[in-house]
Amino acid sequence: MKTYKTxxxxxxxxxxxxxxxxxSTAGWRTTRPVLDPKNCTKCYLCWKYCPDTAISxxxxxxxxxxxxxCKGCGICATECPKECIVMEKEV
Amino acid sequence: MPRFSxxxxxxxxxxxxxCPGCGGGLAIRYMLKALGPRTIVSIPACCWAIxxxxxxxxxxxxxxxxxxxxxxxxxxxGLRAALxxxxxKDITVVGYAGDGGTADIGIxxxxxxxxxxxxxxxxxxxNEAYMNTGxxxxxxxxxxxxxxxxxxxxxxxxxxxxxxxxxxxxVAHKIPYAATVSIGFPEDFVRKVERAKSIKGSRFIxxxxxxxxxxxxxxxxxxKLAKLGVNTNVFPLYEVENGVYKITMKPxxxxxxxxxxxxQGRFKHLTDEMIAQIxxxxxxxxxxxxxLEGFSKxxxxxxx
Numbered sequence: 030m031k032t033y034k035t036x037x038x039x040x041x042x043x044x045x046x047x048x049x050x051x052x053s054t055a056g057w058r059t060t061r062p063v064l065d066p067k068n069c070t071k072c073y074l075c076w077k078y079c080p081d082t083a084i085s086x087x088x089x090x091x092x093x094x095x096x097x098x099c100k101g102c103g104i105c106a107t108e109c110p111k112e113c114i115v116m117e118k119e120v
Numbered sequence: 121m122p123r124f125s126x127x128x129x130x131x132x133x134x135x136x137x138x139c140p141g142c143g144g145g146l147a148i149r150y151m152l153k154a155l156g157p158r159t160i161v162s163i164p165a166c167c168w169a170i171x172x173x174x175x176x177x178x179x180x181x182x183x184x185x186x187x188x189x190x191x192x193x194x195x196x197x198g199l200r201a202a203l204x205x206x207x208x209k210d211i212t213v214v215g216y217a218g219d220g221g222t223a224d225i226g227i228x229x230x231x232x233x234x235x236x237x238x239x240x241x242x243x244x245x246x247n248e249a250y251m252n253t254g255x256x257x258x259x260x261x262x263x264x265x266x267x268x269x270x271x272x273x274x275x276x277x278x279x280x281x282x283x284x285x286x287x288x289x290x291v292a293h294k295i296p297y298a299a300t301v302s303i304g305f306p307e308d309f310v311r312k313v314e315r316a317k318s319i320k321g322s323r324f325i326x327x328x329x330x331x332x333x334x335x336x337x338x339x340x341x342x343x344k345l346a347k348l349g350v351n352t353n354v355f356p357l358y359e360v361e362n363g364v365y366k367i368t369m370k371p372x373x374x375x376x377x378x379x380x381x382x383x384q385g386r387f388k389h390l391t392d393e394m395i396a397q398i399x400x401x402x403x404x405x406x407x408x409x410x411x412l413e414g415f416s417k418x419x420x421x422x423x424x
Binding site: 036043044045046047048049050051052053054057071073076077078080081082083086090095097098100101102103104106107108116 | 122124125126130132133134135136137138140141142143145146149172173175176177178179181184202306332338339340341342343344
């Protein structure tokens, strides 16, 4: 009979190790946020409030929407104080 | 270099399958920003148990233990004991459970964990019903709300019981630190989680997380509702450290609860009379909290 003397003797468990970002969620979108940085003040509210971590900040400090993972919830467009982001219908 | 008001590190991957506009998704993102990479998360059955997507996908960059519904408190106690046995002292252990897994199913394990003063953080993200399984009522569902098990449209059987106060329950255990946070105020959120991280012993965080499909509103309004919940005093932000209450956000002119209730489909059946009743209850709870803040300065844990 197998005996378990330390934790190292325990049977293995399945480990999930494939990052979910390999999956695109772009197909979820019915509307797409379009960013016009003309009036952007770099407040990063859009970056802060994105539930999908789909807005990153580039080397020059501008927010960039990554459409591969944006689900089109519209929080960024609602929260932008300068109305730089508009939601456009996906076609 | 860009200047951020909350830590820049991202420990949640994109591509997870939370609903668009998910409040719980923001809560775990802010929580891990504050806790950093030396963290182990235990997740029971809840929205975030399935949000990684099908096996073998994972949505978190930190080790995650998927556990049974009622065992969050027990599993984080076990993780802490194992880490102590291995001599790994610098790792934060956190349980990330929903309101059903905390206030109903997991309350026994949570109570045991706090009573033993296990050195771990219990994080309750509160979307006010069993959202993962299809919006069934939990004991954290507020008074007057529609859910699929309290279907208001059929015969007026909306939820008639008030929301269970988890904060009062954990404070009664003489917990070293407990706090409420809202995803609408990320700086306050991160500050409280960082504070919790710096304290030894059991810590409890109660996070207010609006849920677009469960609360029946359009997903772009998640942050608006998260702020409105605080500004109407429906969900006050406060912390309790060593039994002393401190309200961290006092709206100078609280908005009427009608503004908060009116934007959600789950409250659309409410009559003016019931809204007045909810306003009265909200004011009463807020005044009690103000009184507690004063009283607990002299009498930590209010003499319990």
